[in-house]
Structures are given as C-alpha cells and as structure tokens.
Amino acid sequence: MRNYYAKGNVNLTGNTGSFEGTDPFDGEPSSADHINIEAQWRITDNFQLGGWFGSTFARTEGDSDEDVTLVFGALTLAFPDLVKEGSLGGIVFGVPPVITNSNAGVDDDDTSILFEVFYRFQMNNNIAITPGLFFVTNPNHDSDNDTIWVGRVRTQFRF
Numbered sequence: 001m002r003n004y005y006a007k008g009n010v011n012l013t014g015n016t017g018s019f020e021g022t023d024p025f026d027g028e029p030s031s032a033d034h035i036n037i038e039a040q041w042r043i044t045d046n047f048q049l050g051g052w053f054g055s056t057f058a059r060t061e062g063d064s065d066e067d068v069t070l071v072f073g074a075l076t077l078a079f080p081d082l083v084k085e086g087s088l089g090g091i092v093f094g095v096p097p098v099i100t101n102s103n104a105g106v107d108d109d110d111t112s113i114l115f116e117v118f119y120r121f122q123m124n125n126n127i128a129i130t131p132g133l134f135f136v137t138n139p140n141h142d143s144d145n146d147t148i149w150v151g152r153v154r155t156q157f158r159f
Contacts, residue, residue, distance in 0.1 A: 001033070001036075002031065002034075003031065003034065004029075004030075004031045005029065005031070005032070006029055007027060007029045008027045009027075010022075010023040010024075010025060010027055010028070010030055012024070012030075012032055012058050012070065013072075013096075013097040016096045016097055017070065017072065017108075017112070018097075018098065018099070018140045018141040018142075019140060020099060020106040020108060021068070021097050021099050021106075021108065024058065024066075024102065024104050025058075025060050025066060025104060028061075028064070029060070029061040030058055030059060030060050031058070031059060031061055032057065032058035032059075033056070033057045033058075034054065035055050035056075037054070038050070038052040039051065039052075040076075042080075045080070045081070046079060046081055046082070047077075048077075048078040048080060049076070050076040051073065051076055051094075052074055053071070053073035054072050055070065055071045055072075056070040056071075057069055065103075066102075066104035067102070067103060068099055068101065068102040068103075068104050068106065069100050069101040069102070070097045070099055071097070071098060071100050072094070072095055072097040072098065073094055074093065074094025074114070075092070075094065076092050076093075077092075078090045082119070083121075084121070084122060085122070086128075087119070087121050087122045087128075088119070089118070089119045089120075090116075090117070090119075090120075091115075091117050092116040093113070093114070093115050093116075094113075094114045095111060095114070096114060096136075096141075098111050099141075109143070110138045110141050110142055110143040112137060112140070113136070113137045113138070114134065115135055116132060116133070116134035117133055117134070118130055118131065118132030118133075119131060120156075126157060126158045126159060127155070127157055127158075129153065129154070129156075130154040130155075130156070131151075131152070131153045132151070132152050132154070133149070133150070133152075134149075134150050134152075135147055135150070136148045
C-alpha cells in the first residue's frame with residue numbers, strides 16, 4: 001500500500017510505536033510504502049499458530065532527501081474451544097512499529113515488546129466476555145519509561 005501525507009498530517013503508524021516513528025519528518029509532506037504479511041495455521045482443532053510482519057519505507061516529498069524504515073510484527077497462539085466450545089484462549093507477543101533505519105536524524109534507541117494474554121468465554125450464541133491482560137516494555141521505544149500494564153474486560157453482543 002502506498003500513502004501520501006500532506007504537510008502537518010503525517011501519521012505513518014496509526015499512533016502506535018513511538019512518537020518519532022509516527023511522524024519522523026516533523027510534519028513535512030511525505031510518502032510511504034507499507035508491506036505486510038499475515039498467516040494463520042490451524043495445526044490441530046485446538047491449536048492455531050499465526051502472526052504478522054510488516055515494514056514501512058517512508059521518505060520526504062520536499063527538498064530534503066530523508067527516509068526511514070520501520071518494522072513491526074507479532075506471533076500469536078490461539079486455543080479454540082479451550083474449556084468450552086466456542087471459547088478462545090490466546091497469547092500475543094510482538095513488537096510495535098520501530099525505526100530500524102533512518103537518515104532523518106530520528107531513531108528509536110530501544111525496542112518495545114508487547115505481550116498479551118486473553119480468554120474469550122462464550123456465554124451463549126449472542127454474548128461473549130473477554131478478560132485480558134497485556135503489558136508493554138519500554139513504551140515509546142524508550143527504556144527510561146516504566147512498563148505499562150493494562151487489564152481489560154470486553155463484552156461482545158451479537159444480534
């Protein structure tokens with residue numbers, strides 16, 4: 001996918017990763033090519049392995065000749081019908097978009113790691129409740145930042 005970002009409207013990563021990776025060119029007009037791949041493999045009826053990997057190649061569109069490369073990805077483990085038919089357990093381990101190459105004077109000194117665990121309990125055909133816990137190390141790809149811990153409960157209604 002190719003994107004063009006007008007002056008002041010640059011958001012390469014959809015507000016994930018680091019501030020530098022979101023707008024590495026300080027709002028200057030830029031373009032980016034985004035390459036992504038995702039795969040899921042249901043190894044058994046009760047275990048699925050998956051993940052995704054992507055890269056963004058961005059450059060300024062003005063007089064300067066600056067560019068950055070970002071990468072991101074995750075590995076997912078899913079356990080369909082865990083404990084109860086229709087329920088799902090899951091584990092996600094990944095890296096939010098991180099700058100790996102730059103001549104624009106920006107860099108991500110450290111790397112954030114995201115880890116999530118959740119369980120979707122299928123109450124009936126119409127209602128599912130999903131408690132989960134995730135944490136992010138080195139938020140904003142900065143080891144000076146404390147790890148972020150987040151607990152959540154999501155309820156899904158289908159009609």
